[in-house]
Amino acid sequence: MKIVVKKFGGTSVGSIERIRNIARRLHQEMASDCRYVIVVSAMGDTTDELTDMAYQLSKKPIKRELDMLLTAGERISMSLLSIALQEFGIFSISFTGSQSGIITDSNHGNARIIDVTAFRIREELVKHKVVIVAGFQGVSREKEVTTLGRGGSDTSAVALAAYLNAEKCEIYTDVDGIYSADPRIVHDYVKLDEINYDTVLEMAYGGAKVIHPRAIEFAKKYDIPLEVKSSFTFNTGTLINKELLNMEEKKITSLAQKTGLFRFIVEADSLHLLQAINNANIDLYDFTINGNNTIIVEKENYEETLTSLKPFLIIEECEVQSISIIGHRIINDIDFLMALIKEVKSLDTEIKDIKKNAVGINLIVSTRDIDQLLNKLHKNYIK
Amino acid sequence: MKIVVKKFGGTSVGSIERIRNIARRLHQEMASDCRYVIVVSAMGDTTDELTDMAYQLSKKPIKRELDMLLTAGERISMSLLSIALQEFGIFSISFTGSQSGIITDSNHGNARIIDVTAFRIREELVKHKVVIVAGFQGVSREKEVTTLGRGGSDTSAVALAAYLNAEKCEIYTDVDGIYSADPRIVHDYVKLDEINYDTVLEMAYGGAKVIHPRAIEFAKKYDIPLEVKSSFTFNTGTLINKELLNMEEKKITSLAQKTGLFRFIVEADSLHLLQAINNANIDLYDFTINGNNTIIVEKENYEETLTSLKPFLIIEECEVQSISIIGHRIINDIDFLMALIKEVKSLDTEIKDIKKNAVGINLIVSTRDIDQLLNKLHKNYIK
Numbered sequence: 001m002k003i004v005v006k007k008f009g010g011t012s013v014g015s016i017e018r019i020r021n022i023a024r025r026l027h028q029e030m031a032s033d034c035r036y037v038i039v040v041s042a043m044g045d046t047t048d049e050l051t052d053m054a055y056q057l058s059k060k061p062i063k064r065e066l067d068m069l070l071t072a073g074e075r076i077s078m079s080l081l082s083i084a085l086q087e088f089g090i091f092s093i094s095f096t097g098s099q100s101g102i103i104t105d106s107n108h109g110n111a112r113i114i115d116v117t118a119f120r121i122r123e124e125l126v127k128h129k130v131v132i133v134a135g136f137q138g139v140s141r142e143k144e145v146t147t148l149g150r151g152g153s154d155t156s157a158v159a160l161a162a163y164l165n166a167e168k169c170e171i172y173t174d175v176d177g178i179y180s181a182d183p184r185i186v187h188d189y190v191k192l193d194e195i196n197y198d199t200v201l202e203m204a205y206g207g208a209k210v211i212h213p214r215a216i217e218f219a220k221k222y223d224i225p226l227e228v229k230s231s232f233t234f235n236t237g238t239l240i241n242k243e244l245l246n247m248e249e250k251k252i253t254s255l256a257q258k259t260g261l262f263r264f265i266v267e268a269d270s271l272h273l274l275q276a277i278n279n280a281n282i283d284l285y286d287f288t289i290n291g292n293n294t295i296i297v298e299k300e301n302y303e304e305t306l307t308s309l310k311p312f313l314i315i316e317e318c319e320v321q322s323i324s325i326i327g328h329r330i331i332n333d334i335d336f337l338m339a340l341i342k343e344v345k346s347l348d349t350e351i352k353d354i355k356k357n358a359v360g361i362n363l364i365v366s367t368r369d370i371d372q373l374l375n376k377l378h379k380n381y382i383k
Numbered sequence: 384m385k386i387v388v389k390k391f392g393g394t395s396v397g398s399i400e401r402i403r404n405i406a407r408r409l410h411q412e413m414a415s416d417c418r419y420v421i422v423v424s425a426m427g428d429t430t431d432e433l434t435d436m437a438y439q440l441s442k443k444p445i446k447r448e449l450d451m452l453l454t455a456g457e458r459i460s461m462s463l464l465s466i467a468l469q470e471f472g473i474f475s476i477s478f479t480g481s482q483s484g485i486i487t488d489s490n491h492g493n494a495r496i497i498d499v500t501a502f503r504i505r506e507e508l509v510k511h512k513v514v515i516v517a518g519f520q521g522v523s524r525e526k527e528v529t530t531l532g533r534g535g536s537d538t539s540a541v542a543l544a545a546y547l548n549a550e551k552c553e554i555y556t557d558v559d560g561i562y563s564a565d566p567r568i569v570h571d572y573v574k575l576d577e578i579n580y581d582t583v584l585e586m587a588y589g590g591a592k593v594i595h596p597r598a599i600e601f602a603k604k605y606d607i608p609l610e611v612k613s614s615f616t617f618n619t620g621t622l623i624n625k626e627l628l629n630m631e632e633k634k635i636t637s638l639a640q641k642t643g644l645f646r647f648i649v650e651a652d653s654l655h656l657l658q659a660i661n662n663a664n665i666d667l668y669d670f671t672i673n674g675n676n677t678i679i680v681e682k683e684n685y686e687e688t689l690t691s692l693k694p695f696l697i698i699e700e701c702e703v704q705s706i707s708i709i710g711h712r713i714i715n716d717i718d719f720l721m722a723l724i725k726e727v728k729s730l731d732t733e734i735k736d737i738k739k740n741a742v743g744i745n746l747i748v749s750t751r752d753i754d755q756l757l758n759k760l761h762k763n764y765i766k
Binding site: 071 | 402445461463466
């Protein structure tokens with residue numbers, strides 16, 4: 001049974017018209033020898049609106065109830081898409097995360113998938129039905145509804161693709177594919193036809209809003225080809241695979257950036273510090289332990305981090321940006337590294353950290369004009 | 384374990400402020416020797432809005448998906464109420480119909496409760512938690528999400544009260560209790576302190592928007608005292624019980640009316656006619672088979688009814704109103720009946736049918752001014 005999993009994000013199912021459009025497109029492209037599983041996020045801003053309501057009632061709504069609340073979002077989009085498909089004569093059935101057999105741990109708000117028992121999906125696929133699945137959600141062994149946290153719907157899609165041994169997992173989004181840099185900032189960006197898991201992982205960790213790293217790691221582990229493509233045009237997008245089919249000679253594939261980060265240098269026993277961070281349940285964006293401790297967190301965790309750092313001495317604190325320069329062949333190239341440092345400094349930008357990653361170089365900088373820096377680097381190294 | 388079940392309808396949970404108000408009130412009145420189960424409907428117009436979206440996509444959305452869609456509504460209100468309660472220091476947990484163990488048949492959109500296995504609720508009550516339950520919804524033996532149709536949340540509440548052997552089931556609404564007639568029409572209405580199941584059932588069937596007949600029948604069967612009261616004031620409302628504690632001397636308890644009805648007299652073999660009605664899945668509001676067949680349907684079923692009557696000859700068709708005059712002692716009182724008929728005719732109103740019910744008289748009339756008629760009858764017989 002040839003199976004394709006397609007995932008549509010919040011924007012793609014953001015209105016009745018868009019939901020109908022997906023149904024229309026699917027109706028046009030469906031192949032009789034293929035079975036389809038459609039994973040959907042909640043419509044548009046639904047998740048944010050529901051979250052807002054919860055925070056109007058409580059500054060710290062308990063996570064179990066927040067999960068119960070938020071999972072209403074995908075329930076709405078999945079059943080509407082199923083209704084839309086049937087209007088085009090396509091037999092379909094929608095399943096919640098629980099009905100789909102997405103089994104997670106009990107960590108409400110940020111649960112991990114620990115098993116997939118999607119026998120109900122398989123049964124319906126055998127009956128030639130298109131199965132629509134609520135992304136982002138699962139169920140714990142204790143039968144409690146959980147959510148997967150950020151990138152949850154991508155992860156749901158890839159996990160199902162792995163379980164179902166799908167031929168491909170397509171991630172539909174509001175862009176044509178993966179670009180060499182952020183098109184809102186870098187003007188002469190290019191769309192990439194292919195990219196491998198490690199590279200796109202590096203981009204995602206570097207801040208590129210493509211697919212969530214969790215989903216990519218999952219895809220890599222189970223060797224699921226991913227395609228990032230547009231939910232408006234349905235055109236061929238960017239294929240993410242184990243090996244590039246056409247390995248290009250280019251040294252650098254892409255740039256990614258992440259802004260709104262806060263970097264603290266803390267004088268503390270590292271274990272005590274990490275324990276404090278862990279107790280506060282704060283996700284560290286990055287950290288280096290090296291004499292002193294350097295931790296980087298995202299803006300939304302800033303206040304909580306300050307609180308948890310109270311027992312320690314903060315030596316330095318500043319807002320920073322992260323730039324990732326991604327490309328397999330550059331990581332051992334000292335000449336490239338020196339040139340890069342000179343380049344960045346010439347733009348009057350202070351380099352806080354430089355780190356070597358699996359497929360690239362990560363710069364933590366403090367600059368007011370990251371756009372200029374990104375455009376300069378893209379011009380120099382990519383195009 | 385002393386248990387009280389409280390049910391809040393859509394208006395009562397219609398905004399964040401109202402949800403917070405329920406939490407505040409509950410916090411004030413909670414007794415340490417009592418356990419609470421709260422059944423909620425979807426917020427305000429949520430159900431209608433979700434239904435609208437489905438009908439934008441399809442003229443006939445399949446019912447299984449519609450149930451999936453609509454059940455998102457109570458999921459939102461229940462988790463928000465749970466969050467609100469916790470903000471007042473009340474430990475609480477919310478459950479969907481499925482988690483609550485409301486087992487139904489597979490009749491999507493209008494499922495019947497066939498069993499209640501609410502062991503999870505009991506477990507949480509033992510732990511002193513307030514349990515919040517999504518009304519209106521259940522789960523079939525096939526693990527499919529179902530909805531209970533009209534009056535579903537009331538029915539959920541009463542079914543749980545029966546299963547849990549609750550002391551009382553309180554139905555919170557936007558009025559103070561049950562009135563002797565519709566306050567929007569009859570000016571000198573009075574609030575009733577007590578009423579028995581049969582009387583309120585007659586009122587509900589007669590069109591009074593109090594509690595859905597299904598819920599009342601359930602309460603009567605399991606002898607669950609019901610109290611209809613205001614979700615704004617939390618004041619003592621109207622108690623519905625098996626026997627009136629203070630049987631009053633008044634002959635007539637109340638009036639109820641139902642407008643927007645269509646009455647057809649059809650020449651047909653009665654069995655063929657009923658089969659046609661049944662095939663079209665139309666709820667008959669009333670029928671009489673007596674030489675010819677008289678059927679009465681609600682406005683929303685008008686078009687479908689016309690279609691299903693195509694094979695037959697319609698002898699008469701008109702829009703009618705139903706008035707129920709409710710009171711135990713009047714049904715065998717021929718003098719009263721004659722006086723009533725004269726009264727109605729004097730107001731230039733054509734009586735189409737008169738029927739004797741368990742606790743009252745039902746009139747089917749055709750009038751342009753039902754308000755005048757109701758006020759007149761209320762003045763004559765009640766006050």
